[in-house]
Amino acid sequence: MARRKFTREQMIAAARDIALHRGAGRVTLEAVAEVIGSTKGAVLHTFPNKLTLLEELLRSMCQEWDRRFDEIQSKTTGDALSAYIETWEQSDPQAPSYLEAVAVARAEDPKLLEPVRQAYQRYGNLMQLDGPIATDALVAWMACEGLVLLDLLGLHRFDQTTKDAFFSRLKAIAAAHNGEGT
Template sequence: MNKKSQLTNSQIIQAALSVAAEKGAGKVTLDAVAKAAGVSKGGLIYHFPSKEALISAMVQQLIEEAECQRSLQERTESSTLAAVLQTRAHFTRQIAGNTAMAILAAAAEQPALLQPVQQHNKDVMQQIQAEHGNALQATLLLLASEALIYHDLLNLSPFTAAERSALEQQLVQQARELQV
């Protein structure tokens, strides 16, 4: 794929993420995304032949962004678990919750589109469990982090931003202590 095509793919994915964030999953149509990206519908279809292909690319981009952030965190953290917890705390704040929720909702219409997320989560879990003598405690910390994220995504969280931050810091601290 040439540089211009990669740039256009990125622009289209960003436009689709914007449509999802602003209007919701149901409004991620090829027409709406083409308009937001400033390309013709034919141009969009050249890059992403279907809505499913576009959603799949959106999901893959979120995974890649999360992995990039985790890689940066691993440079300063002593364990994969601590790096993952730090990444989730920062990454969740960086992307609009409604963007992630819209992508997940759209992908949920076709569960196969979530397979890359499932595989990514499985790989991360295996790496964390292999790294810790107390795999059960490591798993509990990871699940607590996920609960905070999903509470926010579903607008169910009883915590203020300060309380959530304190909980996230506590999870990271426990992950660091677990590594010792």
């Protein structure tokens, strides 16, 4: 009987599912093999060790978030802060995020956080957090991160009406930062 081949993407998806539903510390080569219905040896053929698997998982999660951000930014006024807020507002709780990537990296090896640090640096630079109302823009950016972190960690979940009001206020702050409002 021929063995079924599993793609790199299927293995990454399995690792992400494990991190999301069981916890980042439970991502192992054995667990990925179990989820995809294969052997550890088959996973080792693609990922020589757990660190390589986690690096690829983080890269995949960050690329997906970047893709959604870039898509939203291309449809808006081009203002990075507004696009960032909108990306979080439209995010599916099951979709990859930088915060999820941070949880995975932190559980295994803090050195894995370097690509995530670079991504946050990129977003900070794109948002041009300087000028007369930079503090308001920074507050809006961090508020997005805080809301998602609370939800991701299961510490607090806001109802949809509260989330809508929250994002509406953040969008107003972003518009003021972009010179569209007062």
